[in-house]
Every structure is written in C-alpha cells, then in structure tokens.
Amino acid sequence: MIKAMGSDSTKTKILQSAHQVFIRKGMDGARMQEIADEAGINKALLHYYFHSKDQLFNEVFYGILSQMIPGLVALFSGEKPFLEKVEAIVTEYDSYLSRNPILPQFIFREINRDPEQLSKFMSDQGLDFDRIQERIDNEVAQGHLRPITFQHLFANLIGMIVIPYIGRPLFQLKLFKGDAEKYDQFLRERRVVISNFIRQALTKD
Amino acid sequence: MIKAMGSDSTKTKILQSAHQVFIRKGMDGARMQEIADEAGINKALLHYYFHSKDQLFNEVFYGILSQMIPGLVALFSGEKPFLEKVEAIVTEYDSYLSRNPILPQFIFREINRDPEQLSKFMSDQGLDFDRIQERIDNEVAQGHLRPITFQHLFANLIGMIVIPYIGRPLFQLKLFKGDAEKYDQFLRERRVVISNFIRQALTKD
DNA sequence: GTCTATATGCAGATAGAC
DNA sequence: GTCTATCTGCATATAGAC
Numbered sequence: 001m002i003k004a005m006g007s008d009s010t011k012t013k014i015l016q017s018a019h020q021v022f023i024r025k026g027m028d029g030a031r032m033q034e035i036a037d038e039a040g041i042n043k044a045l046l047h048y049y050f051h052s053k054d055q056l057f058n059e060v061f062y063g064i065l066s067q068m069i070p071g072l073v074a075l076f077s078g079e080k081p082f083l084e085k086v087e088a089i090v091t092e093y094d095s096y097l098s099r100n101p102i103l104p105q106f107i108f109r110e111i112n113r114d115p116e117q118l119s120k121f122m123s124d125q126g127l128d129f130d131r132i133q134e135r136i137d138n139e140v141a142q143g144h145l146r147p148i149t150f151q152h153l154f155a156n157l158i159g160m161i162v163i164p165y166i167g168r169p170l171f172q173l174k175l176f177k178g179d180a181e182k183y184d185q186f187l188r189e190r191r192v193v194i195s196n197f198i199r200q201a202l203t204k205d
Numbered sequence: 206m207i208k209a210m211g212s213d214s215t216k217t218k219i220l221q222s223a224h225q226v227f228i229r230k231g232m233d234g235a236r237m238q239e240i241a242d243e244a245g246i247n248k249a250l251l252h253y254y255f256h257s258k259d260q261l262f263n264e265v266f267y268g269i270l271s272q273m274i275p276g277l278v279a280l281f282s283g284e285k286p287f288l289e290k291v292e293a294i295v296t297e298y299d300s301y302l303s304r305n306p307i308l309p310q311f312i313f314r315e316i317n318r319d320p321e322q323l324s325k326f327m328s329d330q331g332l333d334f335d336r337i338q339e340r341i342d343n344e345v346a347q348g349h350l351r352p353i354t355f356q357h358l359f360a361n362l363i364g365m366i367v368i369p370y371i372g373r374p375l376f377q378l379k380l381f382k383g384d385a386e387k388y389d390q391f392l393r394e395r396r397v398v399i400s401n402f403i404r405q406a407l408t409k410d
Numbered sequence: 411g412t413c414t415a416t417a418t419g420c421a422g423a424t425a426g427a428c
Numbered sequence: 429g430t431c432t433a434t435c436t437g438c439a440t441a442t443a444g445a446c
Contacts, residue, residue: 033422
C-alpha cells in the first residue's frame with residue numbers, strides 16, 4: 001500500500017514535471033532527460049510509467065483539456081441569448097488561457113498532428129456545436145443579430161481570443177516595444193474589448 | 206559561365222524543393238533527405254549550398270516573407286481612412302494566405318523561435334506600426350471610429366484572418382464535418398465577412 | 411559541382427541488476 | 429519501483445574521390 005502510494009506519487013510528479021517542461025519547451029523541444037531531471041528521477045523510470053514520449057504528451061495534453069472543456073460546454077449549452085453569453089465565454093476562455101498560456105500552442109500542435117483524435121475527444125467530452133449553431137441561426141432569423149453564420153462568428157471569436165497568446169513574442173515586441181507588463185495589461189483588457197467588439201458588430205443600436 | 210548558370214539553377218531548385226517539403230511537413234517534420242530527393246540531388250550537395258537546415262529554412266522563410274511584406278506596407282501606409290483600407294488589407298493578406306496556406310505556421314514557429322530576428326526583419330522591410338497607430342488614434346479622437354486602441358484592433362484583425370488557416374484541420378472537422386470544398390468556400394467568404402464585421406463594430410450607423 | 415561513403419551526435423527506448 | 433549502462437535508429441553534417 002505504501003509502495004503503491006509511492007509509485008502513484010512518482011507518476012504524479014512526472015506528470016507535473018512533464019507539464020512544466022512541455023510549457024517551457026513545447027512537445028518537440030522537450031527532452032525526456034529534462035523531464036526526468038525535473039522530476040528527480042531518471043529516464044528509465046520515466047519509460048517505466050509512460051512507454052513513449054508521445055504517450056506522456058497525450059496524457060498531459062488531454063489532462064489539461066479535460067479540465068477546461070466542461071466549463072466551456074456549460075457556457076455554450078446555456079439558454080441565454082448568444083450575446084449575453086459572449087462575455088462569459090470570453091472571460092472563461094481567457095482566464096483559462098492566462099493560467100495556461102501555452103495551451104494554444106499545444107492545441108495548435110495537436111490540430112496538425114492528429115485532428116481526428118482531438119475532435120473525437122472534444123465530442124466525447126460533450127463539446128459540439130450543432131445546438132449552438134441552431135440557436136444562433138434562430139437569433140439571426142428573428143433579427144436579434146445581424147446576419148452571420150455560426151461558423152464565421154465562431155472563427156472571429158476564437159481568433160480574437162487566442163491570437164495574442166499565439167503571437168505574444170512578436171506582438172509584444174512590435175506593439176509594446178517588448179514591455180511584458182504592458183502586454184499583460186493588454187491581455188486583461190481584451191476580455192471586455194472582445195465582448196464589446198462582438199456586440200457592436202452584431203447589433204444595431 | 207554555363208557552370209555558374211548550372212549551379213545557380215541547382216540552388217534555385219533546392220529552394221523550390223525545400224519550400225514544397227516545408228509546406229508539406231513543416232520545419233521539424235521536413236527531412237533533408239526528402240528535400241534532396243525532391244530536388245533530384247543528394248544530401249551532400251544540399252549542404253554544399255546551405256550549411257545547415259536552419260539556414261535553408263531561414264532562406265526559404267524570409268524569401269516568402271519578402272514577397273509578402275511590401276504589399277502590406279503599401280496598404281498600411283496609404284492615406285485613406287482606416288475603414289476603407291480594411292477590406293483591401295484583408296483581401297491582400299487573405300489572398301496571399303490562400304496561395305501560401307502554410308505561412309501562418311511558419312510565422313508562428315519563427316515567432317517562438319526567434320522573435321527578435323523576425324521583428325527586425327519586418328522593420329527592415331518597412332513594416333512598422335507607429336504611423337498607422339497615430340492615424341487610428343486620430344480617427345478615434347475625431348469620432349470617426351468607436352473607441353478602440355490600435356493594438357486591440359490589430360489583434361482582432363489578424364486573429365480573424367489567420368485563425369481559419371491555423372486551425373483548419375480541426376475547424377473543418379467540427380464546423381463542416383470534414384468537407385474540404387465547403388471549407389474553401391468558407392475561406393473565400395471570410396474576406397467580406399471580416400470587413401463587414403469590423404466596419405459594423407467600429408461605426409454607428 | 412556533384413557524388414558515395416562515413417562520421418557525429420543526440421534522443422528515445424530497452425536490458426538487466428538490485 | 430528504481431537504478432546504471434547500453435542499444436538503436438535516425439538525421440544532420442562532413443570527408444574525400446571524381
């Protein structure tokens with residue numbers, strides 16, 4: 001029993017260390033040696049718990065995603081009009097990214113590596129867009145929203161949210177002369193900026 | 206002279222082949238062997254012309270960028286009001302991406318690998334934002350645009366343009382059930398959709 | 411300039427003792 | 429479960445002949 005606890009704690013430690021290293025270096029840049037060092041063990045033990053680097057990455061990546069998706073599902077599937085949900089969605093998404101700023105890069109990598117697996121995982125977790133699509137089409141048909149398809153609205157929303165995280169190193173240089181604090185402030189501002197932008201684009205007032 | 210022509214043509218062939226392979230596989234996935242095969246030569250000759258894979262990637266990447274930037278510079282630095290330029294900017298950017306759909310991934314990689322070099326290259330090519338920033342601030346001050354800072358507007362614009370290229374494999378699955386033709390149609394629609402979205406967001410009419 | 415053959419080095423993965 | 433030591437394979441890069 002004590003041994004089991006010990007092994008379980010080692011596995012947990014590995015996952016935490018891997019998370020940190022993947023954040024610093026990305027999947028390709030991460031080295032099993034560095035993960036082992038960070039966990040205070042050696043490579044062999046790493047492979048004892050996780051057969052391959054791919055498996056380790058998958059468990060870390062989908063572990064993070066598992067924590068994130070339920071909140072989004074709840075927001076997307078709520079009954080409120082879309083515009084009233086936008087701010088909540090932006091805030092939820094954005095606050096999660098601020099705590100996991102590497103996530104867009106992880107997702108981006110997985111999108112290109114194995115999109116089917118990622119798509120299936122999202123569906124398994126209940127994250128699909130059929131119902132939200134119907135809802136938005138309805139709101140447009142009733143004149144509550146200016147004409148736009150769900151797909152375009154979704155792309156606009158996601159693009160505006162994630163681009164400052166994906167492009168941070170360059171944006172911080174070109175738009176804020178490298179000032180990290182100003183960039184953090186910029187990121188915080190975007191929650192309300194994006195909500196306003198979308199509301200203004202979709203309503204005539 | 207004929208020899209010089211021959212060597213020059215080999216170098217050109219290598220650059221073209223590298224471009225193709227980088228597009229298919231990305232920088233990390235690309236193999237020097239595959240580039241050599243595609244160029245009809247061997248690896249040794251590859252290294253004769255380009256000392257390292259990094260150097261080859263750089264020449265390909267910044268070669269592409271060199272073709273793209275002047276058009277953007279011209280658009281950004283024109284004298285027309287920003288809103289009238291938006292559609293031209295979106296169209297120019299987007300039509301370039303449609304011909305080089307891998308470019309966002311290249312840029313994304315370079316952003317994380319060596320943002321200073323990338324930033325400096327853009328500045329050397331005349332792509333800076335100080336003047337456009339002033340112009341937009343003026344238009345906002347004069348009430349021609351709803352209040353927004355240049356940085357937020359820029360992030361919104363770039364995010365909406367590039368996200369469907371970056372996220373294509375997943376978006377195509379989740380939003381269009383994997384239908385590539387519909388996704389291409391979706392991409393073409395976005396030029397006018399993005400322009401309208403921005404105009405509606407920034408004007409009261 | 412172009413080739414064949416080989417070196418170098420690294421990182422993921424495994425063998426086997428304890 | 430955990431370790432030391434080693435293997436394997438691959439990809440970049442180089443040496444040297446033609």
